[in-house]
Amino acid sequence: MTRIGLIRSAVIVTMIAALELACRTGLIDHRIVIAPSEMASALVTLLASGSINADIERTLGIIAVVIALSVVLGFAVGVVIHALPHLREALDPFFATYYAVPIFIFYPVLIAIFGLSPMPIVLIGVATAIVAMIIATLNGLDRVPRVLVKVARVHRLGRVSTALRLQLPATAPYLFTGIKLSVSYAFIAVIAAEFILSPAGLGRDISDAYTDFENRRMYALILFLLIVATAVNAGLHALDMRFAERRSGGGP
Amino acid sequence: MTATRRALDTLAILLAILAIWEVLHRVAGETALPAPAETLSYLIRTVPTARFAENAAATAAAFGLALILAYGIGLAIGIWMGAHRLSGAVGEPILVSLYSLPKITLYPVVLLIFGLGLSAKVAFGAMHGILPVALLTMGAIRAIPPVYLRAARTLHLSPWQTITTVLLPAALPEVFTGLRIGFTVTLLGVLLGEMFASKAGLGYMIMNAMSLAQSKEMVAVAIVLFGFAALANALLLWIEHRLHQRV
Numbered sequence: 001m002t003r004i005g006l007i008r009s010a011v012i013v014t015m016i017a018a019l020e021l022a023c024r025t026g027l028i029d030h031r032i033v034i035a036p037s038e039m040a041s042a043l044v045t046l047l048a049s050g051s052i053n054a055d056i057e058r059t060l061g062i063i064a065v066v067i068a069l070s071v072v073l074g075f076a077v078g079v080v081i082h083a084l085p086h087l088r089e090a091l092d093p094f095f096a097t098y099y100a101v102p103i104f105i106f107y108p109v110l111i112a113i114f115g116l117s118p119m120p121i122v123l124i125g126v127a128t129a130i131v132a133m134i135i136a137t138l139n140g141l142d143r144v145p146r147v148l149v150k151v152a153r154v155h156r157l158g159r160v161s162t163a164l165r166l167q168l169p170a171t172a173p174y175l176f177t178g179i180k181l182s183v184s185y186a187f188i189a190v191i192a193a194e195f196i197l198s199p200a201g202l203g204r205d206i207s208d209a210y211t212d213f214e215n216r217r218m219y220a221l222i223l224f225l226l227i228v229a230t231a232v233n234a235g236l237h238a239l240d241m242r243f244a245e246r247r248s249g250g251g252p
Numbered sequence: 253m254t255a256t257r258r259a260l261d262t263l264a265i266l267l268a269i270l271a272i273w274e275v276l277h278r279v280a281g282e283t284a285l286p287a288p289a290e291t292l293s294y295l296i297r298t299v300p301t302a303r304f305a306e307n308a309a310a311t312a313a314a315f316g317l318a319l320i321l322a323y324g325i326g327l328a329i330g331i332w333m334g335a336h337r338l339s340g341a342v343g344e345p346i347l348v349s350l351y352s353l354p355k356i357t358l359y360p361v362v363l364l365i366f367g368l369g370l371s372a373k374v375a376f377g378a379m380h381g382i383l384p385v386a387l388l389t390m391g392a393i394r395a396i397p398p399v400y401l402r403a404a405r406t407l408h409l410s411p412w413q414t415i416t417t418v419l420l421p422a423a424l425p426e427v428f429t430g431l432r433i434g435f436t437v438t439l440l441g442v443l444l445g446e447m448f449a450s451k452a453g454l455g456y457m458i459m460n461a462m463s464l465a466q467s468k469e470m471v472a473v474a475i476v477l478f479g480f481a482a483l484a485n486a487l488l489l490w491i492e493h494r495l496h497q498r499v
Binding site: 011032089090096100102191196203219222225229 | 265353357361363461
């Protein structure tokens with residue numbers, strides 16, 4: 001395991017070093033890609049200057065709102081749909097198709113309706129992220145062992161306490177998968193929306209830097225977003241691992 | 253019997269969507285969101301025009317090339333990492349973290365490398381598609397029961413025969429799932445590319461319609477794309493279902 005980790009680090013370091021070398025020797029034109037060390041130093045200068053603090057706050061704030069709305073509403077909608085088998089049967093083909101159609105192309109329509117405010121970005125983000133949470137909730141509820149439901153009935157648990165004390169813990173792994181997907185969809189949709197058309201935000205900054213040929217600024221911003229997204233994904237993955245360990249470690 | 257009931261349910265939901273659309277239209281007003289009936293008649297009039305055909309052809313060309321690249325590279329990486337355990341163990345977490353990155357941030361880099369035009373759209377679409385194809389192919393090949401390979405050895409099959417008669421048929425259903433998801437995300441990648449910086453294609457048409465405040469055209473093009481993606485997905489799902497049943 002550690003040997004594989006070592007090889008993986010070596011592979012990544014080698015690739016970065018190769019890029020660095022290719023940029024330094026002029027094999028790759030600095031007008032196209034700048035050296036990784038330059039990207040990092042540009043990012044440090046940019047962060048120290050504080051000039052992007054407002055955009056960081058705005059973009060990460062919108063992403064947080066999108067995640068919160070998608071997870072909470074998605075879970076609630078999932079529970080309701082699961083309780084209505086007829087509605088669910090009718091909706092199943094739509095769920096199967098939802099991520100196959102490019103929902104994102106509705107973003108310009110939302111701008112036309114709501115104007116250039118954070119509202120269309122939040123809506124396109126929730127529209128992209130919420131369905132993953134609904135599907136994960138339905139999947140989880142489907143797999144609650146029937147014996148648990150019987151136990152709840154034997155103990156005469158009410159509907160709400162069955163949901164909270166039994167269904168929620170039993171579906172937790174599926175819900176967590178839904179949360180992970182929602183987080184990743186939220187990042188993609190919000191940044192794509194800002195990138196294509198938005199009055200402010202990190203996506204807009206990147207797009208501006210691109211049009212102004214400010215490569216150092218552009219690469220610094222891209223690096224920043226990639227670091228944040230990777231850190232969030234890695235954090236969720238670590239949490240997932242810990243939950244899985246606890247479940248298999250003879251927990252309740 | 254159940255099939256007709258299901259079709260009726262689906263129809264009911266489509267009607268509900270149209271009703272919600274009509275209500276939104278009344279609330280938001282004509283310029284923001286046109287009425288469903290008008291938009292649909294606009295759609296029927298627009299699709300046969302040369303302007304629409306040109307843009308659709310531009311998108312189709314970029315999408316086709318991107319799909320070929322995504323499938324070719326994705327399958328090659330997937331087969332390699334599935335068959336070679338060490339490469340798979342080293343590479344899988346790298347592929348997974350690349351998969352969950354918001355790749356749109358890298359579009360300016362793609363534009364700097366390839367310039368404005370067809371090749372940037374193709375590269376950006378392929379970037380989206382390669383990863384799911386590679387990851388699912390790798391998983392499919394790893395999941396082949398070792399007894400199949402032992403049987404192949406007992407029968408003295410050559411490596412090529414092993415691939416074509418044992419490995420591929422056994423992994424096909426899962427691989428096909430990867431190809432289906434790859435189809436979807438490659439299309440999204442190409443459209444995103446067209447929306448940001450392009451002078452042709454359906455993604456460009458939508459952005460252009462937005463800047464000219466032609467909401468009917470915007471929604472009509474979106475519906476055409478939805479219809480295409482939904483039909484293609486239904487067909488691919490049907491094939492996938494058949495493959496799973498066969499195994």
